[in-house]
Amino acid sequence: MAADVETVVVGAGVVGLAIARALALKGQEVLVLERHDRIGSETSSRNSEVIHAGLYYPPGSLRAKLCVAGKQLLYRFCAENGVAHTRCGKLLVATQDAEIAKLEGIAKTAHANGVDDLTRLSAAEARALEPEVACVAAYLSPSTGVIDSHGLMLALEGHLTSRGGQVVLNTSAASLAQVEGVGFEIAIDSGDEASSLSAKNLVLAAGFGGTALGRTLAYQPGYTVPETVPAKGHYFSLTGRAPFRHLVYPMPQGAWLGVHLTLDVSGRAKFGPDIEWKDAVSYDFEDAGGARRARFEAEIRRYWPGLPEGALQPDYVGVRPKIYAQGEPVADFAIHGPAEHGVPRLVALYGIESPGLTSSLAIGDHVAALLA
Numbered sequence: 001m002a003a004d005v006e007t008v009v010v011g012a013g014v015v016g017l018a019i020a021r022a023l024a025l026k027g028q029e030v031l032v033l034e035r036h037d038r039i040g041s042e043t044s045s046r047n048s049e050v051i052h053a054g055l056y057y058p059p060g061s062l063r064a065k066l067c068v069a070g071k072q073l074l075y076r077f078c079a080e081n082g083v084a085h086t087r088c089g090k091l092l093v094a095t096q097d098a099e100i101a102k103l104e105g106i107a108k109t110a111h112a113n114g115v116d117d118l119t120r121l122s123a124a125e126a127r128a129l130e131p132e133v134a135c136v137a138a139y140l141s142p143s144t145g146v147i148d149s150h151g152l153m154l155a156l157e158g159h160l161t162s163r164g165g166q167v168v169l170n171t172s173a174a175s176l177a178q179v180e181g182v183g184f185e186i187a188i189d190s191g192d193e194a195s196s197l198s199a200k201n202l203v204l205a206a207g208f209g210g211t212a213l214g215r216t217l218a219y220q221p222g223y224t225v226p227e228t229v230p231a232k233g234h235y236f237s238l239t240g241r242a243p244f245r246h247l248v249y250p251m252p253q254g255a256w257l258g259v260h261l262t263l264d265v266s267g268r269a270k271f272g273p274d275i276e277w278k279d280a281v282s283y284d285f286e287d288a289g290g291a292r293r294a295r296f297e298a299e300i301r302r303y304w305p306g307l308p309e310g311a312l313q314p315d316y317v318g319v320r321p322k323i324y325a326q327g328e329p330v331a332d333f334a335i336h337g338p339a340e341h342g343v344p345r346l347v348a349l350y351g352i353e354s355p356g357l358t359s360s361l362a363i364g365d366h367v368a369a370l371l372a
Contacts, residue, residue, distance in 0.1 A: 001198075003182050005031045007371070008199035010173045010186075010213065013044040014149060014360045015352050016205035017156040020165055022364030023371065028201070030165040033188070035172040035209065040153045042207050044357065046283070046318035048235075048262045048273070051075070051085065051145040052355040055092065056252065059112035062333040062366075067355040068114050070362035071143060074152075077361060081155045083148060084265040090144035090247040091126060093135035095302045099251045100137050106252075107139055117142050132243045134305050144247060148265050149357060156360075172209075175216040176202070183345055201371050204348040207321050208281055211350065220342030226323040226334050226350040230281050233273020236296050237315040242269035243306075250303055257354075259299040270315055271300055277326040283317045323351030335363070337370040347371060 009020045012034035020030045036042070051074055057063035078085040094103040107118055119140040121129070126138040157167055174187040174194075183200040204210050214225040242263065250258040259271050274296070287293055293312055300307050324331040334350040341348065347367050356363070 001182055003184075003198040003200040005029060005197065005199045007031070007201040007203065008033060008173075008184070008186060008197065009203040009205060011205035011207055011209070012039040012153075012157075012167050012169075013042060013205065013207055014040055014153050014156070015044075015349065015356055015363055016203070017153055017160065017167075018360040018364035019203055019205055019367045020167075020364075021156050021159045022361075022368040023201075023203075024160050024163040024165045026368050026372070030160060031197075031199075032160070032165070032167040033171045033173050033186075034167060034169050037170050039157060039167060039169075040150065043318065043321060043353070044149060044153060046316060047149065047354065047357060048260075048270075049146050049149045049264060049357070050247065050262055051087075051147050052358040053090070053110065053117075053141045053143045054113045054115050054355070055106055055110040055118075055141060056257070057109070057113065057355070058332070059109065062335060063355060063359070064113045066333065066359035066362040066366065070355070070359035073361035073365075074147070074358060075145070077155070078147065078152070083151045083155050085145055085147040086263075086265055087143065087145040088246055088263060090141040090249055091121075091130060091133060091135075091138050092141060092249050093126065093133060093138045093303050094251060095135050097136055102251050103137055103139065110141075115141075115143070130244055130246060130248070132304055132306050133248060134303055140246075146247070146263060146265055147357070152357075152360075173206070173213055176213065178217065178343065201345045202347075203367060203371070204346075205352070207352070208319075210321070210348065214348050214350070217343060217346075223341045225348070226331075228350060229322045229325050230278045231320045231322045232276040232278050232282065233318045233320065234276075234285060234287070234292060235270050235272035235315040235318070236293065236312040238269040238271070239311045239313055240308075241267065244269065248303055250299070259296055261300070261304070271296055271312065272315075273318055278319070281319050283319065285314045285317050287314060320353040321351060322353060333359075333363075335366060335370075345371065
């Protein structure tokens, strides 16, 4: 019995769309299922929209390799498809002498990852680039940039549909089953209507829905679907135009990169995210009594003492699908194929957070290779 569709991708965020595009370019018939009423409405539309250089991630990890490769692919894709982006560069700053060792450690990691364009700056040289910045030392990352993430997703969807693929909105994959000789049977919920769909190949890129959906399948002994842990981050925007041309990142603290300053493609400044570990996904902006704003102001004034009083306005909230808990070591991307779970023609992705946007095109190529 033939499957209804050659390949089904669950999840129409930036990673799911990039995977679907890569598979369509390989000649596969691809259908993308998205439970929301628009593409990229969770993690993909609630982030910093930064094109990362590949500075922080352990050498040899998927995060490092796919970020560095994906950065190059993404800049080329944006140029060829008219996706708004700016290669504005980033200042990575140490605001006190005790942070210099960490700054140099990041530079060493970046070099090991193949990032060879960092420039070491003294405090005076950093101020020559950004007169408002306060630091004792810095590195300039010229290949860091920002992107219109929604424009990117629309372009990816356009590539998919031009090759016969399709994105079906308001359609949830409720459960999965293996069917011998066919591939997979996918139970589908489209509001009041329940149905099913069969596919030869299956890709799970479902973000927060991935763990529950993945656990509806049986795997080889010893394999466990990763637990997904929500980590909430708030963003404040700046009233008025920022006196910066580069992004500014302080020293990271564990799994958190700090309250950094980013600029969108129009030049609007925003700050964040912070990190708050949660038991459930929530997009409510919480700032009881202005305590969160006060913490942001204190963090920002470490590298921008001139932040005006009352200049921060609540903006939006993002939630990251992490596969490690508070206090645990940062986990690598989990991109599991048959070698990990033992299920033929299945690739499941878990914990695709930052730098997932930067890595998206490289992730697409990686998954396409696993299904080849």
